[in-house]
Amino acid sequence: MKVVLTRDLEGYGFFGDVIEVKKGFANNYLIPRGYAVPATEGNVKHVQEVLRQKRRKIEREKKKAEELAKKLEGVVVRVTKPVGEAGKLFGSVTASDVVSALKEQGIEIDRKSVVFPHAIKQVGLYTITIRPHRDVSVEIKLDVKPEEKE
Structure with a gap:
């Protein structure tokens, strides 16, 4: 049949x-x-x-x-997180952190489109992938800075 x-x-x-x-x-x-x-x-x-x-x-x-993806090319996302000794973060950088940092720059993306190569738990400069569509992806820089203590 x-x-x-x-x-x-x-x-x-x-x-x-x-x-x-x-x-x-x-x-x-x-x-x-x-x-x-x-x-x-x-x-x-x-x-x-x-x-x-x-x-x-x-x-x-x-x-x-x-x-x-064209808008995101060359964008550097800066995220500040509280840190402990030796630049180690309390927790890790999440997709929501990246989305809110991009929103401050006037770029709206979905949280599910952020792809991390591994968990980011240290201060430093990283390359992450934003995948807004299954056939489209772009790599951006993520700059993780320590939160300023008062």
């Missing part, structure tokens, strides 16, 4: 794929759970239209992410 997948299904295909499966598998598992619909002409056209709309949305998001 031919069905059109309405969700990505590991081992079988991705959203919009028309696949051939056994009738019992389709009627007892895929269709009732919403993983697929029968591959009628109308269902195939509907899923293809949804795919086109998703592609356009992804393209718009990618363009916005590329513009953001």
Whole structure:
């Protein structure tokens, strides 16, 4: 039986794929759970239209992410944290720290797009990655400074 997948299904295909499966598998598992619909002409056209709309949305998001990446090129983010002996931080630098520091510079990003190579627990200069889209990433400098004691 031919069905059109309405969700990505590991081992079988991705959203919009028309696949051939056994009738019992389709009627007892895929269709009732919403993983697929029968591959009628109308269902195939509907899923293809949804795919086109998703592609356009992804393209718009990618363009916005590329513009953001251009803004971020060459940016140095400064974060001040309380430190103990030998420049060791109390805790570590978090994505929220980076987001708020960028916000002060007029750049808005999502906390989930900040990627650290490792936990940052020392004062110093680091390179971190900002990934606003799965296909777009940019490396920026993170300058961790000790908080001034009064």
